[in-house]
Amino acid sequence: MHDRRLGFPGFALVLLVASCQASPDLDAARHSLMEADRAFARSVADRRLEAWVAAFDTAGIQMRPNVPFTPGHGEIRRLMTPDFADTSWRLSWEPQMAFVSASADLGYTLGTYRSARRDSSGQERSGTGKYVTIWRKQADGGWKVVFDGGNPDTPP
Numbered sequence: 001m002h003d004r005r006l007g008f009p010g011f012a013l014v015l016l017v018a019s020c021q022a023s024p025d026l027d028a029a030r031h032s033l034m035e036a037d038r039a040f041a042r043s044v045a046d047r048r049l050e051a052w053v054a055a056f057d058t059a060g061i062q063m064r065p066n067v068p069f070t071p072g073h074g075e076i077r078r079l080m081t082p083d084f085a086d087t088s089w090r091l092s093w094e095p096q097m098a099f100v101s102a103s104a105d106l107g108y109t110l111g112t113y114r115s116a117r118r119d120s121s122g123q124e125r126s127g128t129g130k131y132v133t134i135w136r137k138q139a140d141g142g143w144k145v146v147f148d149g150g151n152p153d154t155p156p
Contacts, residue, residue: 088118
């Protein structure tokens with residue numbers, strides 16, 4: 001009868017192979033996440049509300065002042081429609097840093113944003129702030145937003 005036990009050399013080989021399995025390249029994942037956030041900003045500048053909603057995971061949540069947390073594209077569309085309906089309103093942002101989990105399937109970006117719109121007299125009113133966006137890696141390797149929130153800078 002054949003002995004099926006691995007013994008020490010076999011066990012060591014299994015451990016070696018397991019430890020050599022490809023671990024995620026965290027630098028590449030961070031770079032990919034920064035690029036996803038920049039692409040999100042470009043897309044929103046071009047396609048506005050539709051691009052905003054499409055960037056979110058189906059269970060994504062957007063944090064807004066005085067609004068309960070409610071996940072989903074429908075709620076995100078409802079929250080953002082008034083802003084995007086104002087054709088003078090512009091939102092731009094730039095990620096400053098990205099962090100990813102050890103498994104490289106979840107991460108977040110931190111950055112700064114600027115919003116501007118024209119008031120009834122035609123004067124541009126603008127504001128700046130900071131944001132955090134949490135992302136989940138998708139099966140296709142792309143990223144989707146699972147949470148987005150920000151806070152305005154205090155006016156001078």
